Amino acid sequence: MSCSTTTPFDMHTAGFGFRGRDGSPLLIFNPFRMAKGAAVQKLSELKPKGRLRVMDLVADAGVDVSDWANFKGGKTKASVNPKYCYEWSYIQPNEVVVLNLWYEYMTEKNGAIEQQHNFRQSARRYEGIPHKSVWKSRALRMDLAVQTAAKKKLPIRVIVCDGQMRDRNDPNAAASKVKSRMLDPVPWSVSEYNNATGQCTLRRGTTATRFIDQFSLPKESPAQRRTVSGVVFARDPEVRRRALLRANGKCQWCGEQGFSMSDGGIYLETHHIVPLAEGGSDATRNVAALCPNHHREAHHGASRLEMREALLARIRSSRKAKNHV
Numbered sequence: 001m002s003c004s005t006t007t008p009f010d011m012h013t014a015g016f017g018f019r020g021r022d023g024s025p026l027l028i029f030n031p032f033r034m035a036k037g038a039a040v041q042k043l044s045e046l047k048p049k050g051r052l053r054v055m056d057l058v059a060d061a062g063v064d065v066s067d068w069a070n071f072k073g074g075k076t077k078a079s080v081n082p083k084y085c086y087e088w089s090y091i092q093p094n095e096v097v098v099l100n101l102w103y104e105y106m107t108e109k110n111g112a113i114e115q116q117h118n119f120r121q122s123a124r125r126y127e128g129i130p131h132k133s134v135w136k137s138r139a140l141r142m143d144l145a146v147q148t149a150a151k152k153k154l155p156i157r158v159i160v161c162d163g164q165m166r167d168r169n170d171p172n173a174a175a176s177k178v179k180s181r182m183l184d185p186v187p188w189s190v191s192e193y194n195n196a197t198g199q200c201t202l203r204r205g206t207t208a209t210r211f212i213d214q215f216s217l218p219k220e221s222p223a224q225r226r227t228v229s230g231v232v233f234a235r236d237p238e239v240r241r242r243a244l245l246r247a248n249g250k251c252q253w254c255g256e257q258g259f260s261m262s263d264g265g266i267y268l269e270t271h272h273i274v275p276l277a278e279g280g281s282d283a284t285r286n287v288a289a290l291c292p293n294h295h296r297e298a299h300h301g302a303s304r305l306e307m308r309e310a311l312l313a314r315i316r317s318s319r320k321a322k323n324h325v
């Protein structure tokens, strides 16, 4: 691909196509399943061209960056807050892990793009070297981020970095300089992690299909489709994905785990608490993940309005409890 502005994979084969009422295709992009069939995996397409701000990329990946403004530079200088902007990894608890990875270290093998690393080992290299203790802790946090992604099966969003790398094997080498970076639109996952050594293999594409909702079912039977009537509202797949990750497989009304699907996924339905038709927003603060029973009740139950208030309050408080790691 020659043009840097094109997406490095074909969105139309990666997602599910539905048709809107007027017959126009309505693309439902399914970030859980796309990587399986994603044939286009060319390393060269990941070479970053632009140099976007880390804060913006981290926010785009789904990490809450509101605390970046919480220093003497304030909101205007938030993007250069030294507490965050030099970090190598970011964690949004139960939702996503963001890693800065060098393009140079990525490999392409049998159509899969990978990077092998051992951040624990990197941390040990900086041990005892004056002024490098900050690198040591960044490397250890990178290792922790990979562990978190592996344990909680969280998607990894990768900020691909290119530029002047310092010599990995020379702990006294000057700091690296990132000349260009981009957020890979395809989530990565941990394909191997050795608990004893910290050696890991990160792979582009998600291997685990974990949380599934009614919109990501592979095929809708005609019977199911008939139950959808009226105006079809566009739902942002990223909002659904984040709502499902936040619920972590448990119905946000009764707390029971959604049922396990034949392919190992956990099924819950995403629900707009204030309906889109009533002006509710298509944002994670207005989307709950519910078991099918409670989803129906939220729509048709005698106490649906009380449920609405309680769900909104629950999601508000869970958002408040969320902290930076």
Ligand SMILES: [Zn+2]
Binding pocket: 251, 252, 253, 254, 255, 256, 290, 291, 293, 294
């Ligand atoms: Zn339930």
Ligand SMILES: [Zn+2]
Binding pocket: 270, 271, 272, 295, 298, 299
């Ligand atoms: Zn609903």
